[in-house]
Amino acid sequence: MPAEAPVLSERRGAVGVAYLNRPDARNALSADLMDVLADLVESWDADDDVRCIVIAGGETYFAAGGDIKGMAEQDFQAVVAAPTASFWRRVADCATPMVAAVSGYALGGGCELALLCDMVVASETAEFGQPEILLGIIPGGGGTQRLTRVMGKQRAMELVLTGRRIDAEEAHALGLVNKVVRKREWLDRAIELATVVAHRPPLAARMAKRAVLAADEVGLGAGLDIERRLFELAMATEDRVEGMSAFVEKRKPDFRAR
Numbered sequence: 001m002p003a004e005a006p007v008l009s010e011r012r013g014a015v016g017v018a019y020l021n022r023p024d025a026r027n028a029l030s031a032d033l034m035d036v037l038a039d040l041v042e043s044w045d046a047d048d049d050v051r052c053i054v055i056a057g058g059e060t061y062f063a064a065g066g067d068i069k070g071m072a073e074q075d076f077q078a079v080v081a082a083p084t085a086s087f088w089r090r091v092a093d094c095a096t097p098m099v100a101a102v103s104g105y106a107l108g109g110g111c112e113l114a115l116l117c118d119m120v121v122a123s124e125t126a127e128f129g130q131p132e133i134l135l136g137i138i139p140g141g142g143g144t145q146r147l148t149r150v151m152g153k154q155r156a157m158e159l160v161l162t163g164r165r166i167d168a169e170e171a172h173a174l175g176l177v178n179k180v181v182r183k184r185e186w187l188d189r190a191i192e193l194a195t196v197v198a199h200r201p202p203l204a205a206r207m208a209k210r211a212v213l214a215a216d217e218v219g220l221g222a223g224l225d226i227e228r229r230l231f232e233l234a235m236a237t238e239d240r241v242e243g244m245s246a247f248v249e250k251r252k253p254d255f256r257a258r
Ligand code: CAA
Pocket: 024, 025, 026, 028, 029, 064, 065, 066, 067, 068, 069, 070, 105, 107, 108, 109, 110, 112, 131, 132, 135, 138, 139, 140, 141
């Protein structure tokens, strides 16, 4: 992709790394950026060689949210018709595990994008928040729902109603972030985590992701049922035969995504 593209990408082994790339707008999520990012994530999701995805911003900002300048022009009809409305669903539908690498600001849609990922690695400089209320709107990319599931109603309510930003340590204490790392390690540690996941048997990794996400979507009984069906499916894979044989034979497993 050309350097001025709104999203840059590279492969690190079986990990696909997407870099949001609108530095002049603090990586604000323009319609163009969202479209390119969703296309990229979908193409990696369909690629057997990509086993985990990292979504990264830059060192001083992950993303400052929806593009306020673009949104300022939109009337009701334009908002309803905007293709960006499908962006969140398209990325959420990705079966491949995803890690957000957050350094600097992750605000509004930026925070929602991090929340949409399955795990979040944050630099000690990271700041999260849902400042939409300060603009006279509310989060529109899943913030009210995913923040509430991550940290509980009272805490999410405070952030959504006040627009207060939280630092990496508070985000970690609230469960939004998996680990806080030193500033210079923000990307390497995220890729490191993604690489661990990328080495796990891919079918089982996808099933595990689906099962964990089901906990947010259905009640306990239905969730346990989904887990059981996925467990039975995992038992039917060649990879689990290989994994269990390797354990018994005291050797390293050779997983083939079958
Ligand atoms: N949309 C469009 N442009 C943005 C932007 C955004 N969200 N955030 C920053 N920019 C632009 C600024 O307008 C500025 O452009 P110009 O140089 O043309 O003036 C440039 O990026 C640099 O911005 P700042 O000078 O403000 O940079 P800073 O480093 O001093 O501050 C910041 C960074 C704290 C992130 C600040 O820019 C900011 O508060 N941005 C807005 C954050 C926000 O309100 N996000 C929510 C957006 S709405 C949303 O996300 C809806 C949704 O749910 C999808």
